Amino acid sequence: MTRSEMYTYFYSGDVALKLGVARELYVQFGNVLLQQPDILANLTIVEANERALQVQMRAMTMGATCTLCAIRQGGGCCSIFMAGENDVLQLLMNLLAGVQVVMQQDNQQECCFLGITGCILTMKPMFCLNYNCSHIKEKEVAVTLLHLEQRTAAMLVSQAGLETLLLDFFCENL
Numbered sequence: 001m002t003r004s005e006m007y008t009y010f011y012s013g014d015v016a017l018k019l020g021v022a023r024e025l026y027v028q029f030g031n032v033l034l035q036q037p038d039i040l041a042n043l044t045i046v047e048a049n050e051r052a053l054q055v056q057m058r059a060m061t062m063g064a065t066c067t068l069c070a071i072r073q074g075g076g077c078c079s080i081f082m083a084g085e086n087d088v089l090q091l092l093m094n095l096l097a098g099v100q101v102v103m104q105q106d107n108q109q110e111c112c113f114l115g116i117t118g119c120i121l122t123m124k125p126m127f128c129l130n131y132n133c134s135h136i137k138e139k140e141v142a143v144t145l146l147h148l149e150q151r152t153a154a155m156l157v158s159q160a161g162l163e164t165l166l167l168d169f170f171c172e173n174l
C-alpha cells in the first residue's frame with residue numbers, strides 16, 4: 001500500500017467504518033506493535049501526558065462545567081459531527097492503550113464516544129483537545145489557561161509522535 005492509499009484508508013469514511021478498521025488492525029498487529037520498543041516508549045509518554053492533562057482539568061473542575069453545559073438546552077460540544085474527527089490510527093492507539101473502544105450510543109446528536117461520565121477515549125482528536133469554550137475561558141485566570149494549554153500541547157505532540165511511528169510501521173507492513 002502506498003502512503004497516499006494509507007492516508008485514505010486511515011483518515012476517510014465514517015466513524016463506524018474507521019472503528020472497524022482500527023479493530024481489524026488491532027487484531028492483526030496489536031501484539032506485534034506492543035512489542036516494538038519505540039512504540040511502547042511513546043505509548044507510555046502519551047499515557048503520562050494524558051494523566052497530567054486530566055489532573056489539570058480536574059483542578060479546573062472542567063468535568064462539572066461540561067456536565068452542567070451538556071444538560072442545558074442545545075447540550076455540550078461533543079456532537080455527532082465531532083465524532084467524525086476520530087481517525088483509524090487514533091482509535092487504534094486507544095485500543096493499544098487498553099481502552100475498550102465501544103460506541104456508547106447512536107442517538108444521532110451526540111458523539112458516539114460520549115459515555116455517562118464523559119469521553120471514553122484516552123487519545124482524542126486534536127479538535128477535541130484544543131477546544132476551550134467561553135464557559136471555560138471566562139472562569140479561569142490566564143495562568144491556569146496557560147497550564148491547560150501547555151498540558152494539551154504536550155499531549156498533542158506525543159500523540160502525533162506515536163501516530164508517525166504507526167504510519168511508518170504500516171508503510172512497511174500493509
Ligand code: SF4
Pocket residue numbers: 065066067069070075076077078131132133134135136
Ligand atoms: S467544552 Fe464548553 S461547550 Fe463543550 S461541554 Fe464543556 S463547557 Fe460545554
Ligand code: SF4
Pocket residue numbers: 077078079082083086111112113114115118119120121124125128
Ligand atoms: S471529546 Fe470524546 S466524546 Fe467528545 S467529541 Fe471528542 S471524541 Fe467525542
